[in-house]
Amino acid sequence: MIEALLISQAALWVMLLVMAGLQLALLRQVGVIHERIAPMGALNFDKGPREGESAPVFELTDLRKRALKLGGVSPAGRSILLFFLSPTCPVCKKMIPILKSIARAESRWLDIVLASDGEPSEHQRFVTAQQLDDFPYLLSQQLGVTYRVGKLPYAVLIDGQGVVRAKGLINTREHLESLIEAKELGVASIQDYLHEHRPADRVVAGPVINQDRKVAGDG
């Protein structure tokens, strides 16, 4: 009797653990599906400008009321790194010192422009607290909509000819440097680079950041 109970007990534990593991796999898959469909929605009327396409021209004024032109040929041939952020996103705050150091290191050819949307007073406090006065700071919902910014922080690299050279979700210094690297190598994104350097029959189905998604039922 005791032996039968012991065996039954052991079998139950093993099966319970397997079941919990399967549940974990299932929930992760649901999460991945969410990631894939998340950026669709009311904000994404257009496809974002793709790498290699001209960046749409925006004439905006920043928080300090200075006029700024995004897109189009730059007279000085300077590139622009458009960095989308928000005062409440921890990764954005972590990226700020990195942005400052990249701004210094690449100052010969690159201007960094910060972009967000919302209440100006909140952003002004953020700029003061993080000492972002050196960067133009744009508040424009249209900008985020145009570039289909889903998750933050997100960056777009526009070259001196007004062409989008690279873009993507940024979580680390390496991500940011990969955009600059992508421009120098002349590839659109690290995904494209990997894709080109991979046999055609081995296409990996992983979460791809830069791909424009076809949005079902979007007209």
Place this chain on the structure above:
Amino acid sequence: MQQIYIDPAISYLLAAALALIFGASGLLKLRDPALFAAALANYALLPRWSERAFAWTLPIAEIGAAAAVLFPATRAIAASALALLLVVFTAAIAINLARGRTDIDCGCFGPALRQELSGWLVARNLILMILAAALAMPEGARQIQSLDVVTIVMGAATFVVLYANANYALGNALATRELELL
């Protein structure tokens, strides 16, 4: 009044599970202290100069308590420390929920998991608090047997996986609600 005891096997099971959860939570936070400091800043409860210090001390306290809860000699005091940490974390979440700041990141598992604040996090922490409080109770005198080892190992493993599942399910539920709102 009759004293309530906790069975030693259950005590070990809960201790192992809480040690894994808080050990992982602390280590993940230490992997990126700047990120955790920014998450703390979002809670808008601490003076700015202290955020960096707390970004180091809170995870170290978590890891310390997680390690100490494994040993019977230090279990009660470590469990009380975990309960205290949970009270502090949960109060911080509740205050920001009351302020309506639900869009900030919990920071609970450092860079590994992005979780918005919600009442579910408070409920989750309350359950962990009850378990930590149970660990602070005196242990019964029963001897640990070989079958208890199976219960402890399998039980703790199942507990941790189910805890991860609960966090994933919560994230999915919030994402689903966002889709419904569109």
